[in-house]
Amino acid sequence: MSQFYAACPPGLEELVAQELRSLGCAGLSPRTGDRDSDSEGGGVSVEGDLETLYRLNLHLRTASRVLARLGEFYAASFAELHQQSSRLEWERYLNPGGAVRLNVTCHKSRLYHSEAVAERVLKGIAQRLGKTSPALRANEQPEARAQLVIVRLVKDRCTISVDASGELLHRRGYRLAGAKAPLRENLAAALLLACGWETGAPLLDPFCGSGTIAIEAALLAGGIPPGRNRRFAFMDWRDYDAALWERVRQSSLDEHTPVTARIQASDRDAGAVQTARENARRAGVLDVIEFSQRALSAVEPPAGPGWVVTNPPFGVRVSQRKDLRNLYAQLGNVLRRRCPGWQAAVLGNDPRLFSQIGFPLKTALATQSGGLNVQLRIGKAP
Ligand SMILES: C[S@@+](CC[C@H](N)C(=O)[O-])C[C@H]1O[C@@H](n2cnc3c(N)ncnc32)[C@H](O)[C@@H]1O
Known part of the structure; x- marks a missing residue:
């Protein structure tokens, strides 16, 4: 079982939880968005396997992205942060030397300088994979695909997640041309x-x-799943199971009403x-x-x-x-x-x-x- 997090705009947490329940997910734990500690809004944690991860990306209508939790540990010094980061299973998600995009937030923690935190996490990745990953800034639009890594430090507890969605989930792929002030x-x-x-x-x-x-x-x-015609970041992961994805996608298409x-x-x-x-x-x-x-x-x-x-x-x-x-x-x-x-x-x-x-x-x-x-x-x- 892995831990996933369906992130959403603030105020939509209960709707995401309802969607997850109707997808049959267990172990839900909603977290309300806190603008001081989290630029992403809120979201709902959920447990599941690879199939769950694919189904969430395919079906969730109100979430903005799905993250996979890679690790959670205590880090009050840069040495601890570096050492703990180097122990995570990065090889599941990153190709050695592949580009990453880091989104770091620090709140009520001894490590509060987000750039320095990002640098130590990158060193941890390089140590684990034996190759340095070029890093794009969080707000930089990547030319090539870069794996988004989200690092949150709250009261010296560090959680590191990888983004499974890639482009935000509201980008279903049907809206190319926008009129005035389109809604997400x-x-x-x-x-x-x-x-x-x-x-x-x-x-x-x-x-x-x-x-x-x-x-x-x-x-x-x-009953048409919003993600049926797009690609997702998890398709670049080493454990990507194309046959499983196709099965999940196809069975959802059979359920049209x-x-x-x-x-x-x-x-x-x-x-x-x-x-x-x-x-x-x-x-x-x-x-x-x-x-x-x-x-x-x-x-x-x-x-x-x-x-x-x-x-x-x-x-x-x-x-x-x-x-x-x-x-x-x-x-x-x-x-x-x-x-x-x-x-x-x-x-x-x-x-x-x-x-x-x-x-x-x-x-x-x-x-x-x-x-x-x-x-x-x-x-x-x-
Ligand atoms: C905020 S936008 C709606 C955006 C829409 N929800 C979307 O996702 O693209 C408001 C729309 O109201 C239209 N509008 C303004 N006054 C109107 C009127 N009197 N009758 C009909 N449409 C009007 C505008 O042309 C504009 O497309």
């Missing part, structure tokens, strides 16, 4: 799970932009709708989403009740506030007149804008998107 795909999936959308019920996104919410809804309703829900997505911007259609085609769900170019005022929802799950424009500049107040008030009117009895789930960042909607909404999720604190508020349209 894992956040779109989180909105759908958090608002309790029943996957057979109608769904409408009247501000669809690049179509992320509707596409994630179609993938969810169809037909999408029965009416999923409508619209936007007033013709370019956004075109992009959304192309994204849906790449995701293999174009035929189950009804896209149209139209303003909010012109939406024609199917027979309901259903769910409106949406992400209207956010206010960042003061000059936009009046327009946005009007837009949110209009959203409230459209919901009351055309979607009575529907559940509304709206992602935004401004309590004054939410209040323009004009009926009670409660916070179902609080997280971050594009560097902003955002909330998903839900309520029933009267």
